[in-house]
Amino acid sequence: MFISHNFINNFNMNIGLKDAWKHSFHIGAAVCRDMLKEEEYDLLIKKHFSTLTVENGMKFGCIHPEENRYSWGECDYIADYARNSNMPMRGHVMVWHNQNPKWLFVDNNETVSKNKLYKRLEDHILSVSNRYGDVVYSWDVLNEAIDIEKGDEKGFRLSDWYKICGKDVFAFAFKKMREICPNAKLYYNDYNNESGEKMDVSLRFLSEMLDAGVPIDGVGIQAHWYYNFPDEKIIRNAIEKYSALGLEIEFTEVDISLYEWSEGREASQFFKLKPEDRIKEQANRYMDLFCAASSYSAVKNITTWGIADNYTWLDNFPVSNRKNWPLMFDENYKEKPVVQALIEEGLKRGRK
Numbered sequence: 001m002f003i004s005h006n007f008i009n010n011f012n013m014n015i016g017l018k019d020a021w022k023h024s025f026h027i028g029a030a031v032c033r034d035m036l037k038e039e040e041y042d043l044l045i046k047k048h049f050s051t052l053t054v055e056n057g058m059k060f061g062c063i064h065p066e067e068n069r070y071s072w073g074e075c076d077y078i079a080d081y082a083r084n085s086n087m088p089m090r091g092h093v094m095v096w097h098n099q100n101p102k103w104l105f106v107d108n109n110e111t112v113s114k115n116k117l118y119k120r121l122e123d124h125i126l127s128v129s130n131r132y133g134d135v136v137y138s139w140d141v142l143n144e145a146i147d148i149e150k151g152d153e154k155g156f157r158l159s160d161w162y163k164i165c166g167k168d169v170f171a172f173a174f175k176k177m178r179e180i181c182p183n184a185k186l187y188y189n190d191y192n193n194e195s196g197e198k199m200d201v202s203l204r205f206l207s208e209m210l211d212a213g214v215p216i217d218g219v220g221i222q223a224h225w226y227y228n229f230p231d232e233k234i235i236r237n238a239i240e241k242y243s244a245l246g247l248e249i250e251f252t253e254v255d256i257s258l259y260e261w262s263e264g265r266e267a268s269q270f271f272k273l274k275p276e277d278r279i280k281e282q283a284n285r286y287m288d289l290f291c292a293a294s295s296y297s298a299v300k301n302i303t304t305w306g307i308a309d310n311y312t313w314l315d316n317f318p319v320s321n322r323k324n325w326p327l328m329f330d331e332n333y334k335e336k337p338v339v340q341a342l343i344e345e346g347l348k349r350g351r352k
């Protein structure tokens with residue numbers, strides 16, 4: 001039968017990223033409650049995405065602001081939306097050095113004891129994972145425990161968790177989670193872990209934990225990347241190295257900045273207009289990621305940190321009040337050209 005090109009294009013218009021790539025991995029998005037209340041976001045989520053992550057609301061400080069008080073509103077709303085839309089969630093995050101409540105590391109005006117901190121963590125893990133265990137398929141149990149610049153000689157970040165409990169608290173968190181959610185996938189999540197020294201230290205840490213019997217199923221590569229880094233070769237190498245340890249991989253916080261890390265720090269150097277040449281490079285980076293990821297069955301999810309460029313943390317990081325355009329949809333919720341290119345590529349790979 002003759003099928004015209006127009007027919008194929010029109011047909012593709014109704015297909016979202018999640019369908020085009022379902023042979024390979026989930027496509028996820030980090031969201032907050034307010035986004036789900038906007039019709040434009042609701043439409044994009046339902047069409048293109050198959051999993052959700054709570055951007056901030058599940059972090060310790062947000063969900064457990066006082067010792068005897070949880071604040072469930074934001075996560076309950078998002079979890080109900082996910083349940084009603086049949087979208088499994090990534091749970092983010094149990095143990096992290098950032099966004100913790102003041103009370104957590106303090107007891108009677110002194111640093112909390114190791115035993116008491118373990119107990120607090122256990123209570124927290126129990127409450128949060130029991131409440132959302134039905135909808136969360138994959139948990140970031142531990143986030144960013146490695147700091148190759150300011151960490152100790154083994155590369156461990158000098159977080160309150162680590163200073164008070166030592167590295168055993170990391171194993172404890174994974175083991176507790178396995179007890180409570182035996183069917184969920186348990187992840188170690190970090191940034192800059194796709195290459196260089198940070199990847200080497202991460203690989204060593206993970207293989208030591210696995211050798212010691214700690215139940216870690218996967219590594220989260222956050223992928224806060226740049227319009228000119230990394231390329232497909234680097235991504236493939238990272239996937240091969242981590243999967244050789246028997247780990248799954250999820251790209252958990254993807255966004256692709258139009259600024260290199262160290263450029264554009266002064267207001268006079270900010271882009272006045274959206275730099276279209278870099279948007280094209282950014283499309284290549286997204287394509288490299290999807291193509292590399294789909295070559296390996298170990299990769300289970302690609303999640304972007306946000307959805308459209310009208311709302312991104314990169315407008316204020318690492319420089320505040322500097323507009324950035326790191327996502328696949330523009331500030332008017334419109335697809336950038338990369339979306340149709342990815343849909344076509346995904347469909348093509350699915351037919352093979």
Ligand code: GLA
Pocket residue numbers: 055092143191222253313
């Ligand atoms: C880290 C955390 C995320 C989020 C991003 C920036 O990568 O894992 O939860 O805070 O930073 O928004």
